[in-house]
Amino acid sequence: MNTAEIILSIVNIWIMIGGVIAFVFLLFGIDRIDEDARGAYVFRPLLIPGILLIWPMVLWRWLRLEMGTENWARRHKPPRKLHFWVAILFAISIPLIMLLGWSARQTWPESFEPQRISLLQQENVR
Amino acid sequence: MSKSDAPFFVGYLNIPKGLKGFLLKVSLLLFFGFTAGALLAGATQDDPGQAGFRFDFGRQTVEGVIQAKPYPLLHVTKGNERIEIGETLMLTGQGKSGAMASIAALEGTVIEATGILLNRGELRMLQLLGGNRGFKSLETDGPVPASESLGTWRLQGEICDGKCLAGAMQPGRGLAHKACANLCLIGDIPPVFVSSQPIDGEEYFLVGSVEGGSLSAAAYDYVGNFVEIEAALERQGDLMVLKLDPKRIKVIR
Numbered sequence: 234m235n236t237a238e239i240i241l242s243i244v245n246i247w248i249m250i251g252g253v254i255a256f257v258f259l260l261f262g263i264d265r266i267d268e269d270a271r272g273a274y275v276f277r278p279l280l281i282p283g284i285l286l287i288w289p290m291v292l293w294r295w296l297r298l299e300m301g302t303e304n305w306a307r308r309h310k311p312p313r314k315l316h317f318w319v320a321i322l323f324a325i326s327i328p329l330i331m332l333l334g335w336s337a338r339q340t341w342p343e344s345f346e347p348q349r350i351s352l353l354q355q356e357n358v359r
Numbered sequence: 360m361s362k363s364d365a366p367f368f369v370g371y372l373n374i375p376k377g378l379k380g381f382l383l384k385v386s387l388l389l390f391f392g393f394t395a396g397a398l399l400a401g402a403t404q405d406d407p408g409q410a411g412f413r414f415d416f417g418r419q420t421v422e423g424v425i426q427a428k429p430y431p432l433l434h435v436t437k438g439n440e441r442i443e444i445g446e447t448l449m450l451t452g453q454g455k456s457g458a459m460a461s462i463a464a465l466e467g468t469v470i471e472a473t474g475i476l477l478n479r480g481e482l483r484m485l486q487l488l489g490g491n492r493g494f495k496s497l498e499t500d501g502p503v504p505a506s507e508s509l510g511t512w513r514l515q516g517e518i519c520d521g522k523c524l525a526g527a528m529q530p531g532r533g534l535a536h537k538a539c540a541n542l543c544l545i546g547d548i549p550p551v552f553v554s555s556q557p558i559d560g561e562e563y564f565l566v567g568s569v570e571g572g573s574l575s576a577a578a579y580d581y582v583g584n585f586v587e588i589e590a591a592l593e594r595q596g597d598l599m600v601l602k603l604d605p606k607r608i609k610v611i612r
Binding site: 234235236237238241331335338339340341342343344345346347348349350351352 | 400403405509510511512513514515516534538541542544545554555556557558576577579580584585589610611612
C-alpha cells in the first residue's frame, strides 16, 4: 500500500468512527448533557459534519459532562501565557516552511533528451 | 510611564495618541510585507499554461471502439467537427472517478460516447456524462488497433494524473498537486507521463503496468516528483503508452 492509500484509509476509518459517534451522540447523548437540546431535533443534522471531524473532542466533553467533572471556570480561562510564544513560533515557522519548500524544489529536466536503451520491450532486456 | 497611564486600544474608541505612530508602522509593515511575500511566492511559480475543460465546444458525441486496458480508451470510428476519425481519446468519469468500472465490460465493442473535452495541447481526454448518459452500447464489435512496440526508453519528467494535467485543475501538476493527483489515480483516472522532451512529436504518454494493466499502486509515491524512468513504449492508435515497472523509477535532483 502506498502513502496516499494509507492516508486515505486512515481518513476513511476516522470518518466512519465519527459517523457512529454522531449517530449515538445526536440520538441519545446530547439529551443527557444539554437540557436545552431536549425536544429539539432539526438542528441536530447540522452538527454531523463537525462531529465527523472532531469526534474525540466530542467524546471527551461528553465523558466529562456525564461524570460531572467539568470545571466551567477553568475551561473558559484563556491560555494567555502561551499567546506570546505561539505568535513568535508562527512568525518564525511560516517563513521557515516556505524557505524549506523552495530549497527542496526540483528543477525541470528540460535539457534531458529521451534515450532509447533497447529496441526490445522492457521485460526482454532484464 | 506608569502601567496605569499606558495607552489602551479599544476598537470603537479613538486611537490613543501614544499608539498612533505604532499602529501606522505596524499597518505599513504588514501591508508591504504581505504584498512583497505574495509577489515573491507568485513569481517563483511556473506558468500553468493553457488547458481546461472545453465547455465552449459543448457536449461532444462520437462513436468508437472501447479498449479497456491499461485505462479506458476510445478509438474513434465516427467523429465530429472537433474529434477526428482515428483519434484515440482517454476516457474519464466525473470528479475523481475514472471510467474503468462502467466501461471495462464493453472491451472491443462499439459505443456512442458523450461528454466534455479537456485538452492541454495534444493531450485530450473526454469526461463522460454522469450515470448512463455518458455512453450507449451499439451492440457491435469493432477492431482495436494493434499496438506497435517502440522499444524501451529512458525518460525524465513527471507522472501526473491525466485529468488534472489536461486542465481539470490549474496547475494540475507538481509537488503541490501530489495529493490531488494521488486521489485521482486511486479513482482509476488515467495517469500521464510528461516527458522533458518529445518522442516523435509526443510529450504526453499514458502510463500502464508492464503486464498491460493499470499502473501499479507502488508508483503513486513518485507522482508529482520529477523522476527518471525506464519503460517500454508502445503506440496504441494515435496514443503513446508507457509500460512502467515502479522499480525502474528514481527521483532526480
